Amino acid sequence: MTESKNYRxxxxxxxxxxxxxAPFALAFIYYGASAFYITAVSVATxxxxxxxxxxxxxxxxxxxxxDSIFTGAAxxxxxxxxxxxxxxxxxxxxxxxxxxxxFGGGINAPFVPAAAGFAFSCVCFREKIFDYSFVTDAKFxxxxxxxxxxxxxxxxxxxxxxxxxxxxxxxxxAMGTGCILIMLGCCAYxxxxxxxxxxxxLGFVAVCAVFAxxxxxxxxxxxxxxxxxxxxxxxxxxxxxxxxxxxxxxxxNLYGVxxxxxxxxxxxxxxxxxxxxxxxCFAVLLANxxxxxxxxxxxxxxxxxx
Amino acid sequence: MKIAYDLLLTALYAxxxxxxxxxxGLGSSEAIRASSKPGRxxxxxxxxxxxxxxxxxxxxxxxMFISSIxxxxxVRVAIYGGVLAGVYFVxxxxxxxxxxxxxxxxxxxxxxxxxxxxxxxPFINNTASYSFADSIGSGIGSGIAFVLAAALINRGARRLxxxxxxxxxxxxTPAMFIYVGILSLAFSGFAxxxxxx
Amino acid sequence: MKEKSPSAKEVLIKGALIHNxxxxxxxxxxxxxxxxxxxxxxxxxxxxxxxTTIFTCVFASALLKKIxxxxxxxxxxxxxxxxxxPLIFLLESxxxxxxxxxxxxxxxxxxxxxxxxxHCEQFSVKNTVKLAFYDAVAVSxxxxxxxxxxxxxxxxxxxxxxxxxxxxxxxxFRSAALPFGCFIILGFLAAILKWISAYRYPNLVxxxxxxxxxxxxxxxxxxxxxxxxxxEFWNEEPEEAPLEIDEYDEIFDSLxxxxxxxxxxxxx
Numbered sequence: 001m002t003e004s005k006n007y008r009x010x011x012x013x014x015x016x017x018x019x020x021x022a023p024f025a026l027a028f029i030y031y032g033a034s035a036f037y038i039t040a041v042s043v044a045t046x047x048x049x050x051x052x053x054x055x056x057x058x059x060x061x062x063x064x065x066x067d068s069i070f071t072g073a074a075x076x077x078x079x080x081x082x083x084x085x086x087x088x089x090x091x092x093x094x095x096x097x098x099x100x101x102x103f104g105g106g107i108n109a110p111f112v113p114a115a116a117g118f119a120f121s122c123v124c125f126r127e128k129i130f131d132y133s134f135v136t137d138a139k140f141x142x143x144x145x146x147x148x149x150x151x152x153x154x155x156x157x158x159x160x161x162x163x164x165x166x167x168x169x170x171x172x173x174a175m176g177t178g179c180i181l182i183m184l185g186c187c188a189y190x191x192x193x194x195x196x197x198x199x200x201x202l203g204f205v206a207v208c209a210v211f212a213x214x215x216x217x218x219x220x221x222x223x224x225x226x227x228x229x230x231x232x233x234x235x236x237x238x239x240x241x242x243x244x245x246x247x248x249x250x251x252x253n254l255y256g257v258x259x260x261x262x263x264x265x266x267x268x269x270x271x272x273x274x275x276x277x278x279x280x281c282f283a284v285l286l287a288n289x290x291x292x293x294x295x296x297x298x299x300x301x302x303x304x305x306x
Numbered sequence: 307m308k309i310a311y312d313l314l315l316t317a318l319y320a321x322x323x324x325x326x327x328x329x330x331g332l333g334s335s336e337a338i339r340a341s342s343k344p345g346r347x348x349x350x351x352x353x354x355x356x357x358x359x360x361x362x363x364x365x366x367x368x369x370m371f372i373s374s375i376x377x378x379x380x381v382r383v384a385i386y387g388g389v390l391a392g393v394y395f396v397x398x399x400x401x402x403x404x405x406x407x408x409x410x411x412x413x414x415x416x417x418x419x420x421x422x423x424x425x426x427x428p429f430i431n432n433t434a435s436y437s438f439a440d441s442i443g444s445g446i447g448s449g450i451a452f453v454l455a456a457a458l459i460n461r462g463a464r465r466l467x468x469x470x471x472x473x474x475x476x477x478x479t480p481a482m483f484i485y486v487g488i489l490s491l492a493f494s495g496f497a498x499x500x501x502x503x
Numbered sequence: 504m505k506e507k508s509p510s511a512k513e514v515l516i517k518g519a520l521i522h523n524x525x526x527x528x529x530x531x532x533x534x535x536x537x538x539x540x541x542x543x544x545x546x547x548x549x550x551x552x553x554x555t556t557i558f559t560c561v562f563a564s565a566l567l568k569k570i571x572x573x574x575x576x577x578x579x580x581x582x583x584x585x586x587x588x589p590l591i592f593l594l595e596s597x598x599x600x601x602x603x604x605x606x607x608x609x610x611x612x613x614x615x616x617x618x619x620x621x622h623c624e625q626f627s628v629k630n631t632v633k634l635a636f637y638d639a640v641a642v643s644x645x646x647x648x649x650x651x652x653x654x655x656x657x658x659x660x661x662x663x664x665x666x667x668x669x670x671x672x673x674x675x676f677r678s679a680a681l682p683f684g685c686f687i688i689l690g691f692l693a694a695i696l697k698w699i700s701a702y703r704y705p706n707l708v709x710x711x712x713x714x715x716x717x718x719x720x721x722x723x724x725x726x727x728x729x730x731x732x733x734x735e736f737w738n739e740e741p742e743e744a745p746l747e748i749d750e751y752d753e754i755f756d757s758l759x760x761x762x763x764x765x766x767x768x769x770x771x
Contacts, residue, residue: 384584
C-alpha cells in the first residue's frame with residue numbers, strides 16, 4: 001500500500017475512532033464492565049486476525065492504519081451487552097479475514113468490513129444477536145427493543161418522558177448505537193472533518209424518515225413512526241459510521257446523496273420484509289454494490305451520443 | 307387484475323427478495339462469465355426471460371395435461387429438458403432463417419438456453435406449486451434477476467481490477483468469489499431462509 | 504485450423520488443477536453453491552457431473568465436429584438430459600421415500616452444466632477423441648474434488664457432522680449451508696489453488712492464467728478501464744494489444760470464450 005493511502009487510512013479511521021468514544025462511554029455507563037470486555041475482545045480479535053493475515057500474505061502489518069481497530073470497535077458497539085464473547089470474535093474475524101484482507105486492507109475493501117461482519121453474525125447467530133435481556137431494570141420497554149416492537153407492529157404513545165428515554169438510547173438494544181443525540185454529535189464532528197461524506201448520511205436518513213412517515217409499520221401518527229424508526233436498532237449508527245466510509249461511497253456529491261438514498265430505501269424495504277429485526281448492515285452492503293452500478297449509468301449515456 | 311398482481315409480485319420476489327442468482331446460486335457461473343459483457347445485458351435479460359417463460363408455460367401445460375397419470379419424476383426431468391431443448395432449437399431456427407441473426411446474437415442465445423437458471427424455473431414452479439401467472443412472473447423475474455446480478459458483478463470486477471493492493475493470490479477469481487459471496491450475503495437480508503434449504 | 508496437440512499429462516494437469524473448471528474458470532458453479540451442502544449430496548453431484556461431462560465431451564469430439572455451433576449447443580442439452588434421466592430413474596427406484604429437494608431440483612440442472620459446454624466447445628470439438636476423453640476426465644476430477652471439499656467443509660461447519668456422523672464441534676455456522684458461505688469457501692479454495700499452482704507448476708501458470716484484464720476505453724479522462732474477465736484456456740490467438748471502443752463488438756467474437764464464435768466459422 002502506498003504511503004498516501006496509509007496516511008489517509010490513519011486519518012479516516014482515526015476520526016471514526018474519536019467519534020466512537022462517545023458511544024463507548026454511553027455503553028460503559030449503561031452496561032458497565034461487560035461493554036468494556038466485549039469491545040476489548042472484539043478489537044483484540046481484529047488486530048490479531050489482521051496481523052495473522054498480513055503475515056500469511058507476506059504484507060507488512062501496520063497497526064497505525066487503524067482500520068482493524070475501527071472494525072472491531074464498531075462491531076462491538078452493535079452487539080447486545082450480554083452476548084457470549086465468541087459471537088463478536090467470530091463476527092470480527094469474518095470482517096477482517098473475509099471482507100478486508102483479501103481486498104488489500106480497509107481503505108480498499110469494496111464492502112464495509114464491519115457491516116459484513118455484523119451481517120454474517122446476524123445470519124449465524126440470529127437468536128443471540130437480537131437478545132437484549134441483559135440489563136433491563138431501568139430500561140424503557142423492559143427487554144423488548146424498539147426494533148422488535150416495530151417488527152411486531154406495536155407502537156407506544158410518545159410523551160416527554162419516554163421521548164427522552166428514546167433519544168438517549170435508554171431502551172433495550174445494541175450497546176452503543178441507540179442514542180440519537182450522540183449520533184448527531186458524531187455528525188457534527190464529521191461535518192468539521194469531512195463534510196462531503198455527510199451527504200450520504202443525509203440521503204440515507206431523509207429517505208428512511210420519508211419512508212417511515214408515509215408507510216408506517218405501526219398504527220401511529222407519521223411523526224411517531226419517524227422517531228421510532230430512526231431511533232430503533234443501529235440505523236443512525238450505520239448512517240454515520242458505515243455510509244460515510246470513504247472507500248465504498250461514491251466520490252461525486254450527487255452520487256453520494258443518491259448512494260444514501262438507495263441505502264435508506266433498501267434498509268426500509270428490508271425492515272418491511274422482516275427477515276431480521278435490524279437489517280441495516282445488509283442494506284449497507286447492498287448499497288455498497290449498487291453505488292457502483294449508479295456510476296455506470298450516466299457514463300454509458302455520455303458515451304453514446306457520438 | 308389479480309393475475310397481473312400475482313405476476314408482478316412473483317417477478318419482484320424473484321428479482322429482489324430471493325434473487326435467483328444471488329440467493330440460490332442458479333446460473334451463477336453464467337452470470338459471472340457474462341458480467342464482462344455489459345453490451346449484452348439487455349438482450350440476455352430478454353432472452354433468459356423469454357426462454358424461462360416459454361419453458362415454464364409449456365411445462366405447466368404438460369403438467370396439467372398429464373398430472374392425472376402418476377409418472378416417475380425422472381420422466382418429468384426428461385420432459386423439462388426436452389422442452390427447453392425444443393424451445394431453443396425453434397427460437398434459434400427462427401432467429402437464423404427469419405431474422406438472419408448475427409453470430410453474436412446466436413452466441414447470446416446459446417448462453418441463455420444452456421443456463422441452469424432457465425431450466426430451474428419450471429422445477430421451482432413445480433416444487434412451489436406456482437399458478438400460471440406466478441410461473442410467468444418467475445420466468446420474467448429470472449431474466450431481470452440474472453442481469454441485475456451480472457451488472458453488480460461487472461461493477462465489482464471493475465473495482466477489483468482497479469485495486470492494485472489485492473494480494474497476489476487473491477487476484478482474479480478468488481477475490482471475485484469473495485465479492486460475490488458478500489453480495490449474496492447482503493441479499494439474504496431480504497429473506498432469511500431459502501426455498502431449498 | 505491446425506494446432507499443436509498437448510500431451511495427455513499436460514491436459515490432465517491443466518484441466519484439473521491449473522484451469523480448474525470451478526475455481527478458475529467459474530464454470531459449473533450452480534451445483535456446488537446451491538446443492539453441495541453435505542458430503543453425500545456432493546458425492547452424488549460429483550458422479551453426475553463426471554458422467555455427463557465425459558459422455559458429452561467424447562460424443563462431441565467423435566460426432567459433432569462438423570456441425571454448426573448453435574446446433575451443437577442444443578445437442579449438449581439433450582445429451583445432458585439423456586445422462587441425467589436414467590440416473591434419477593435409478594435413484595428414484597432405489598429410494599423408498601420421495602426424493603430430496605436437492606435431487607429433485609439441482610441434479611436435473613447438471614444437464615445444463617456450463618463446465619461441460621465450455622470444455623466441449625473449447626477443447627473437445629477441436630481435438631481428437633482420445634484427448635477429449637483425457638480433458639473430460641481432468642474436468643471431472645477437478646469438479647469432483649471441489650464438490651467433495653465444499654460438501655465436506657460445509658457439512659462440518661454447517662451441521663457439525665461428516666457423512667452423517669456427528670462431530671462434537673461446539674458451534675455451527677448455519678451460513679455455511681447457504682450459497683454465500685459456499686462462495687466464500689470457493690474464494691479461499693481458489694486462492695489456495697492459485698498459490699499451489701504458482702508454486703508447483705510455475706511454467707504452466709505463466710503461459711496461460713485466468714486474468715482480470717483491464718482495457719482502456721475511449722473517453723480516457725472520465726473512465727479509463729473496462730474490465731474483462733475471461734479465461735485464456737487453450738487460447739489460439741496471440742495476446743493482443745488493448746483495443747479501442749470501436750472494436751468493442753469485435754472483441755466478443757475474437758475472445759476465446761465458449762459463447763463466442765471463432766475458429767472454423769470465422770474463416771468463412
